[in-house]
Amino acid sequence: MNPNVRPVHYNIHLYPDLTTFKFKGTEEVLLRVVEPARAIEFNGLEMKVLSAAVTVGGAVWPVKGVSENAEKEAFVVELEKEVPVGEAVLKLEFEGEINDKLAGFYRSRYEYNGQSYYLGTTQFEPCDARRAFPCWDEPACKARFSITMTVQKDLTALSNMPIKSETTEGDLKTCVFDVTPVMSTYLVAYCVGHFEYLETTTEEGIKFRVYTVPGKKELGRFALDVGAKTISFFAKYYGIEYPLPKQDMIAVPDFSFGAMENWGLITYRETALLCDESSSFVAKSRVAYVVGHELAHQWFGNLVTMEWWKELWLNEGFATFMGTKAVDHLFPQWQVWTKFLNDHVFRALRVDALRSSHPIEVDISVARKVDEIFDAISYAKGASVILMIESALGEEPFRKGLNIYLNRFKYGNAHTEDLWQGLTEGSGKKVSNIMDPWVKKIGYPVVTVEETGQPGKLKITQNRYLAAGDVKPEENETIWPILLGVSTQSHPDIKYVELNTKEAVIDVDVSSNTEWIKLNAGQTGLYRVQYSAALFKRLGDNLSALSARDRAGLQNDAFALAIAGSISVVDYLELVSKFTEETNDTVWSDIFANLAVVRKLFDSPSMEKFVLKLVSKIGGELGWSGKPGEDESRSSLRGSVIATLGAVGDVAVIEEAKKRWTAFLSDKNSLPADLQSGVFYLVAKNGGEAEINQMIEVYKTSTLPAQKVTALRSIGSSRNPELIKKGLEYMMSEEVRMQDRFILLAALASSKVGRDICWDYVKQNWSLLEVKISHNLLPRIISYTCEDFSTPEKAKEVEDFFSQHKVHGTERTIAQTIESINSNTAIHSRNVAQVSKYLEQFN
Ligand SMILES: [Zn+2]
Structure with a gap:
């Protein structure tokens, strides 16, 4: 203008x-x-x-x-x-x-x-x-x-x-x-x-309402309660009163994103605001988090706003981080900072490992182009970087710095540097020196650690990490300021060592040279760690001595290193095979996600046996029924363990799932919400047209937003080509809202047979999709359909197709998708022989 x-x-x-x-x-x-x-x-x-x-x-x-x-x-x-x-x-x-x-x-x-x-x-x-x-x-x-x-x-x-x-x-x-x-x-x-609404007043006297369309207001009670407490929490945390006289939150049946932080009138997708006591842990924790995220924006983003979209990450990274802080405050038993690893840190590390990623701060010349950077980099990497800075400064100096920043710029606009200045004043530490490379440069490092032969001395090297594993010298010039957390067997309390050079020899507290040593201890840093073979084995053999966060980090790093070819997929599987005693839901959930990738690439009966053996102990412990008073996270874990066991062919689990489904059809209260996702999926995957039709009926009639989505996703779980085609037709019908179409597509394209059918469909119906899917959701259609392919032919097909069918605003997604396919191809050819040999032992 x-x-x-x-x-x-x-x-x-x-x-x-x-x-x-x-x-x-x-x-x-x-x-x-x-x-x-x-x-x-x-x-x-x-x-x-x-x-x-x-x-x-x-x-x-x-x-x-x-x-x-x-x-x-x-x-x-x-x-x-x-x-x-x-x-x-x-x-x-x-x-x-x-x-x-x-x-x-x-x-x-x-x-x-x-x-x-x-x-x-x-x-x-x-x-x-x-x-x-x-x-x-x-x-x-x-x-x-x-x-x-x-x-x-x-x-x-x-x-x-x-x-x-x-x-x-x-x-x-x-x-x-x-x-x-x-x-x-x-x-x-x-x-x-x-509309109808529920109302309460916050501790500070702010009038607070949750609005819904008629008939749904009771589903807003949880959000009302959480939201009112969250406003009070933030007012105290930020040290600034909530700036408006009222706050409304409204659930909108058609909504493109998760929610939108409009000042004083936050709009939500129904699944992000509505649930009830019977809802699953996943559904409730999502509502609590999204409410926290949007309310965090009422100060950070709304009261003080980024100057231009280039600094979008300031809004989104911050609200993601603060949303988690609010949930942790209200529900300490949920251990959301461990979950934060899965939801945000690992996600950031995954996307930022691609050449087609972008720095957190990215030049946006035209506002329209900002759509594509409402992505994992702005939200997840942004939040991970903020976690890193908080752990470097300490919670209280960080909070003080934030208060300085918000007060200085309230009702105005600010830049990233202004936040660093506030945090510098709050902590007495020069923040921009530490943070600039993390915000202005693409990617992140892998820290390689080797023993020097001298006890207590480790050689550390940092290099850019790329999923493709072929970093060129010109891509490897950034030196990242790293605050290296170290924990050892004899000194498990985390000590921090500053690393500001490409290479260094650091001192660690050990009593012998056979101890385990964990780097990035506590997992507050945004980098990978690659250990020498001996150190890696020692950590794998001492999992029970590590915290859940460190176990999750060790396993996730190993998976990434296998992707990049720095270790083999067999090395990764050997580490994972030691997790049979694992009980933490976040750790399992990341293992399941990574094994799903491995299974897509190396699918075989012996791979299924490997997974079955890994999960059988926890599966036996959890069974099908919860104990009275058990943790919600444990009940949620039961659901995903059952889904995994059934997915790899546990016949007893599949049969039980079918029985529970039949019971559910006649009594909707008979199946606990935490089991629904697993049961629905197994029934649809192993059933025929009748089951898919039943699933469609549940989708159409359910009044619970999260249950509706679970049913919709399950419609896509069939492996029968005819039913997959039927699923695609259903996806485009008027019965599925535009905002939800990609959810069904992602499920339909999750199997090999489904992927090929969906890709054919997308190619043949591209002009229809452009009309029936809103512009800001098209990137998801592309990535969900194509990113799991694993041959050079498919990479070329995808590239050719989208070079002839250009859609403004999807360029970055297409580049990322092609890079993923190439990476899958490389992993497969590099590991296929070794993996099948390793898995023979499970036959
Ligand atoms: Zn946001």
Whole structure:
């Protein structure tokens, strides 16, 4: 946008019509004219500007004309003569559509008492406020907003602020909302529809509500309780009161992402907000985390906002980290910092191991391009880097630094450097020196550790880690500042050693030279560790002495090193075979995920036996029924163990799953939620058309959002080509919401037979998919269908197809997908002979 004028205050009056799905609006923007202006430019997309008028000091300033620049997603009001520096008012009338694109002002459909209804809602981040009203749609163009809505009188209208006054005339009512604080356009929100709500008040007296479509409010009780406590937690943690007089959270049936942190009116996908006491641990912990994440943004992101999308990670990395902190505070028994490894750190390490990754801070010239960086790098790597800095500074200095930063920039915008400055002042340590390479450079290191022959002295080397395993010198120039956590058999308390060079010899506390030594102890660092063969074996033989986090880290590093070819897949399997005594759900969940990858590449009956032998002990201990008062995490582990046992052909487990399914069909309360995912999957995988139809019925009729998703995913578990094709047809039918189509596709493409069928389908129906899948979800369609292929022919096919079918905004995903296929191909050919020989012993 031309910086000659800046918005100060928007007065917006909207007239949405939920029968024609059109809206009209009038807008008066108080502008600060910074330089004499002959033209006023603002953003607007897929709307009509019906009239424009300008006044200066109350006097009409003649307008020459209004023109649209569709490419810039903007309009220009040309003036007869220059507006001088000072204040001016721009008055506009406009109209647009309540669309089906899950972006801008859009509609969402739901059923109630057998009838279909629509509600209207908004999704503006990153740059779709311009679809809903004319605006300066950039995060740094902060202004106040006075919003008024005229709607059918039986509907509820919500916005960022509480309603100040309401008047009725005929069938319509007009709701005037209080003026907002100074804020960015992407955080403005409004909803209109038939809603119901639950209400509470936080400890500090903030009115707090959870809204749903009719019939669902009771499913919001858990989120209401968690949310109110989380607001109080953050107010204390940040040392700054919650900035608005109210907070609403609303579950929207059609929603593209997980949730959106609109200030004072957070919107959610139903699965991210609604659950009940009977819901699975996975469903409940997701709700608690997403609520924590969005509420963290109310300060970090909303009160203080990144200057431009290039620093998106500041918002997302931080909210991811803080969301976890809030859940840990409310539910210490859940051990979410261990789970954080799986959900965020390992995920970041996986994506950032590709050449087609990007630095955390990435140049974004056009706002539209930011869609593709709402990715694992911004969220997961961002959060992992923040965990690293907190552990380097200490919790309290970190919190103090954060408070300095938020107070300094409140109601304004800030850069990454500003956060480092705050943290430096809070801790007395120069933070930018430590953090810059982690934020500005692509990738991360693998630390190689060898014994020197002298007791207590280790040789350490750091190099860039790439999944492809072929790092070139020019890709290996970064020296990462590493705070190396070390723990040893005789001195298990973690000691930190600073590593600021490519190579070093470090001292470690050991009493003998046969001790185990764990590096990255506590797993707060974002790097891999490769041990000498002797050190690696010693750790594998002493798993019970390590913490769950360290066991998870050791195993995940070994898997990554096998991917890169630094060790063999057999070395990895040998380590994993020592985990038979494991009891931690996070550790198992990562082992299951990694073994699923290994099984995709080396699928064979002997591989299934290997997994069966590994899991049988914990499977026997957990059985099918929980003990009274057992941990939720243990109950959740039971579900995934059963799914794994059944997946590798445990006949007794499959039979029991079928029995439980039959019982479930006649009594929906008979199957504990934690078992549902495993049972549904095994029944669909081993059943026929009848079971798939039953699954579709559960999907259609279930009132529990998480159970619906579980059923949908299970529809995709069949290995029968005809049923896979039927699944694809179902995916595109009106019964599956656009936001959920990729969930079914991911399941359908998870087997070898399914992958080929899905890929054929995607190729043949690409133009249909472009219409039926919203633009921001297309990257997932590409990666879920193709990333597990493992031959050079497929890599070429994918490359050729997408070079002929270009979609703006999917370039990075395509590059990452092709790189994954090439990596799979290399792992397979390098290991196939050795793996089958190793697995023979399990026959
Ligand atoms: Zn977020």
